[in-house]
Amino acid sequence: MKTKFRQYLTVLVTALMVVGTVGACGDDSDTDSTPSDGTTETRSVLEVAEANGQFGTLLSAVDAAGLTDTLSAAGPYTVFAPTDDAFAALPAGTLDALLADPTALSAVLTYHVVSGELPAASVVTQTALDTLNGASVAVEVSGSTVKIGGATVVVADVRAANGIIHVIDTVLTPPPAADPEPGTIPEVAAAAGNFTTLLAAVKAADLADTLAGEGPFTVFAPTDEAFAALPAGTLDALLADKPALTQVLLHHVFSGSASAEDVQAATSFTMLSGQDVAVEIKDGKVWIGEAQILTTDIKTSNGIIHVIDAVLIPAPETNQPGNLVEVAAAAGNFTTLLAAAKAAGLDAALSGEGPYTIFAPTDDAFAALPAGALDALLADIPALTNVLLYHAVAAKLTAADVTAKTELTTMAGLPVPITMENGKVWIGGAQILTTDIEASNGIIHVIDAVLLP
Template structure:
């Protein structure tokens, strides 16, 4: 890390380049500094720089290449559960795999990216790429600043961390246990119990659950909740409308227009302004892993 910090004094030009990355060509910006120097000078990639150091990838990205890096900001890393980051930081091999999942060999500018549907990463797996309403998504992350040039490649800034499911430790808790442990799904847990669905969602699965928080349930009129609580069949129907069979990570969700739920009806899916909307509810946290599936947190209750 001393090497990274020592670069800050001479990299004002790189910081300016990132700040004005909206229009200039990747070949004309930050042409005198490498990828790591450019990221450090920008001031919004301190977590990424620290993790690159822990994984032993600083020299690789500073001297090798050319590379294309989809770089998550500090704000993007702040969305990742602390337990997940701590687990990765404690396992250099898995941390390295996750970081290399953000790196594509070669210089792939935005003009090239928009022509692709996928790109093979230095980690070995491929990223899904999609353009929606003029916005570029890499897996579930949106590119917020493209074509930040460096001497040995190009950086595309993204708003979420890309974590391939296979690269992280297998979750030990089921979907229900994970929701209960989070502490923000008390209403959902209570209603699952009333509907007799706890056993189902603790089963083998896998399941994908769009889980409304307690704040989401607080938006539902009390009379509606009371009515559902008294009618087990309707309650089950509503809750199962939040569940999709199979493990559907965010990278696949953004590729869909709808998904059939265990309720029997299909829920609509669309991407709007960088937000993923499921049946009108916004996904606020994606890819919360469980031993029998995945949870995507939503800000509204889905009522067919």
């Protein structure tokens, strides 16, 4: 690219030198670079420039761009060449700024060059031309006046060995370069330089690909200082516990794009951790959870980053047990009880809100019934229902609650006695074997015999 640019500048300088030689008088009757003796101009750009002496500004620009030693070019090119007076007319300080910024200088110079040889007759048929800068420049024709961008062509069709030059009276200013597309969330965070710990944690949790994915995501990103402020050992413990680390990191990510304005308008966000984090405005500052938002709206290709000053810690996950039916099924030794509850249509009730206390006979307890007793119950749903409800109390009673009683009123509407003998607890004629098995809607105590009302 640098070699090509040098070539384009070569053409530009060559053109200006030739223009100086033939005299930019506006008369295009003698603009061919071929001398009257029929020979062709063979001088190099550097030789023409040195001999002419009126293109000091252009030569300074070439030198600043590091192109002094490469003033030869292939072609053809069309150069819209500003005069020294055109450079002098730039606002104060503009030229010095360009000479101090080779990238900007290159952008300006290549905006004056078009690939291909376009004589005036071709230029005036266009409405715009694509320059080597990458941007297009407008062409306007009004009578005999031709303008390129905002510059007037003062001399046209000056032939050079490797192209054609049209002299203009103003330096063309290219449009601002479009902002480059930002990187993904991890890329932008890495470039920022103050999220080293966060990115290491993301990598350890195997979340880098997720956060580099399509999104969009909103990340509330703790700085390295925020991680350093965690209690001693916390970060090491998280890095050693991948599930916990993942949960903490996801607690900083919202699925969707939430700008600073969106954040301020919200009262909370449901993070990818599954938990809500509150948003508050205190003393004109915006807080999310226990963290203050320091910097907002850092754009990425797949979302937004807001910088925060503390690590957000999700609430501990609780292993909520299932309902009474689910817990009994998981235990594996209440198959007959569950089949009976289903036959009596009580399984839905025992899965409901509750709370209930179930004195649950094991499969062995049902097997110990007299021969034919279970089949008879299963064939008599009212009697079966009554037996089952005789094992249930419409309240949650722990083992301590049970032993404090002498009898309980069951859901069958009948009392059942509680006794203690040799340190063992009995309900009716059944011994309580295991106590306090928690369920989401009650509690189970395991007994060794079926209670018969």
